[in-house]
Amino acid sequence: xxxxxxxxxxxxxxxxxxxxxxxxxxxxxxxxxxxxxxxxxxxxxxxxxxxxxxxxxxxxxxxxxxxxxxxxxxxxxxxxxxxxxxxxxxxxxxxxxxxxxxxxxxxxxxxxxxxxxxxxxxxxxxxxxxxxxxxxxxxxxxxxxxxxxxxxxxxxxxxxxxxxxxxxxxxxxxxxxxxxx
Numbered sequence: 592x593x594x595x596x597x598x599x600x601x602x603x604x605x606x607x608x609x610x611x612x613x614x615x616x617x618x619x620x621x622x623x624x625x626x627x628x629x630x631x632x633x634x635x636x637x638x639x640x641x642x643x644x645x646x647x648x649x650x651x652x653x654x655x656x657x658x659x660x661x662x663x664x665x666x667x668x669x670x671x672x673x674x675x676x677x678x679x680x681x682x683x684x685x686x687x688x689x690x691x692x693x694x695x696x697x698x699x700x701x702x703x704x705x706x707x708x709x710x711x712x713x714x715x716x717x718x719x720x721x722x723x724x725x726x727x728x729x730x731x732x733x734x735x736x737x738x739x740x741x742x743x744x745x746x747x748x749x750x751x752x753x754x755x756x757x758x759x760x761x762x763x764x765x766x767x768x769x770x771x772x
Contacts, residue, residue, distance in 0.1 A: 608732045609638055615735075616641040616658075620651040620665040620677065621697075626720075630664055630697070633724050637731070648672030648680075656686050662731065667698035667705060674698065675712035682713040682748040690748070691741050693734045697722055713749025715739070 617639055621627045627644045634642050643658070645651040647669055654660075663681070667674040674696050682690050694714045698705065701719030709717050715734050718726065739750035 608736065611735060612731070613638045613640065615639050615661045616643065617662045617664060618643050618645065618651060618654060618660045620645045620648060620663065620669070620674075622647055622666065622669040626666065630727075633727055634664075636724065637728055648674070648677035651677060652680060652684070652687070655681065655692075656688070659689065660692055662735070663692055663694045665694065665696055667696055667700050667709060674714075675708050678709070678712035678714050678749075693738070693750075695730060695734060697727075710752060711747065713747065715750050 617634055619627050619630045619634070619642060621630070621644075624646070627646070631642045631644060643654060643660070645654055648665070649671060651663070651665070652672075655663075665674045665677060669677075672680070678694050678696070681687050681692065681694065684690070693716075695716040695718065696709045696714045697718045697720060698709070699720040701717070706717050716730050718730060739753075742749065742751050
């Protein structure tokens with residue numbers, strides 16, 4: 592009986608997540624057109640139909656100033672703003688209507704230094720490339736269903752940080768080898 596109840600609860604959570612995803616507007620920012628297209632295709636597979644693609648952080652900031660967004664997926668290594676610089680601006684720029692929008696960074700640069708820099712910029716999650724469709728789906732779901740308290744200090748604006756030991760990419764097989772942003 593407990594297994595049946597747990598299974599029913601799990602099905603309800605999945606159904607709720609699916610309904611949530613169908614209503615999302617997601618901003619995908621990556622200077623690599625193929626990477627943007629791949630992410631958009633994955634998002635469509637989850638039922639997310641409203642996906643906006645931007646080729647760099649400046650374009651993304653302009654879009655954010657005028658349009659509501661529920662989730663941002665972005666690359667780390669871009670110009671003229673890298674992903675960490677973009678995230679800091681989103682969190683601190685008064686012209687951004689929703690500075691608490693969830694941000695998931697996806698990058699081939701998943702060494703500890705890049706992950707710390709990304710975390711300190713105010714992102715919610717960091718995933719190393721290549722990221723599987725299953726891991727991306729689970730991280731999006733976790734981020735949306737388990738929001739962390741938002742913190743504002745002189746030195747940091749973003750979701751409450753987790754412990755240092757969690758500073759590894761979601762999939763340990765994603766190391767800094769093959770930084771193919």
